[in-house]
Amino acid sequence: MLKKEILRMMAGFRRFRERFFTEPSVYGRLASDGQHPKTLMIACSDSRVDPAILFSSSPGEMFVVRNVANLVPPFEGSGGFHGVSSAIEFAVINLQVENIVVLGHRQCGGIRSLFEPQIVRQGGFFTQWMTIAAQAKGKVLQKFPDADVETKCRECEKESIVTSLENLRTFPFIETAVAERGLQLLGVYFDLENGQLWHYDDSLGAFQEVTPT
Numbered sequence: 001m002l003k004k005e006i007l008r009m010m011a012g013f014r015r016f017r018e019r020f021f022t023e024p025s026v027y028g029r030l031a032s033d034g035q036h037p038k039t040l041m042i043a044c045s046d047s048r049v050d051p052a053i054l055f056s057s058s059p060g061e062m063f064v065v066r067n068v069a070n071l072v073p074p075f076e077g078s079g080g081f082h083g084v085s086s087a088i089e090f091a092v093i094n095l096q097v098e099n100i101v102v103l104g105h106r107q108c109g110g111i112r113s114l115f116e117p118q119i120v121r122q123g124g125f126f127t128q129w130m131t132i133a134a135q136a137k138g139k140v141l142q143k144f145p146d147a148d149v150e151t152k153c154r155e156c157e158k159e160s161i162v163t164s165l166e167n168l169r170t171f172p173f174i175e176t177a178v179a180e181r182g183l184q185l186l187g188v189y190f191d192l193e194n195g196q197l198w199h200y201d202d203s204l205g206a207f208q209e210v211t212p213t
């Protein structure tokens with residue numbers, strides 16, 4: 001027997017079909033034309049931070065990668081299973097996206113684990129993955145040595161977005177796309193406690209609140 005959460009999902013799928021598969025069908029168009037998303041979105045796996053819901057986007061608008069703490073690893077030429085890097089490569093080279101957005105958020109469990117390591121299993125996949133944000137953590141500890149944990153987490157949630165933007169630039173095909181066709185890289189931060197969105201201003205080296213119009 002299906003659990004009630006799964007039954008809820010099935011009912012949700014029925015509503016989804018009514019919305020997107022009735023004439024004129026959104027999916028009819030997407031199926032015949034293929035996908036042409038303009039934006040690659042790199043977001044956290046956190047259940048509260050679904051980019052499609054957050055940005056009220058429609059099917060086909062965003063190519064989305066979600067992982068723990070919305071991190072981008074630096075470019076590596078070695079073998080291995082590079083899930084995030086392969087999605088980035090496909091989005092930039094095949095789909096020719098015009099924007100890459102790294103979406104961070106308040107109350108990120110991945111970032112919190114850097115300051116409260118006891119909340120996660122040590123020595124596994126999680127802690128290894130989070131070493132991508134070690135540099136961001138180091139900067140926060142340097143800038144805010146006496147701050148409380150909440151402040152450190154908040155600052156590191158933002159700083160790790162900057163790290164991911166820097167790591168994106170280590171991919172040769174991204175550097176080329178930025179120079180040759182104006183691919184834009186953008187960092188945004190969702191404060192889920194206050195319903196605010198911030199974006200990283202490169203020229204200021206700081207986050208600015210996006211005012212809804």
Ligand SMILES: [Zn+2]
Nearest residue numbers: 044046069108
């Ligand atoms: Zn998160």
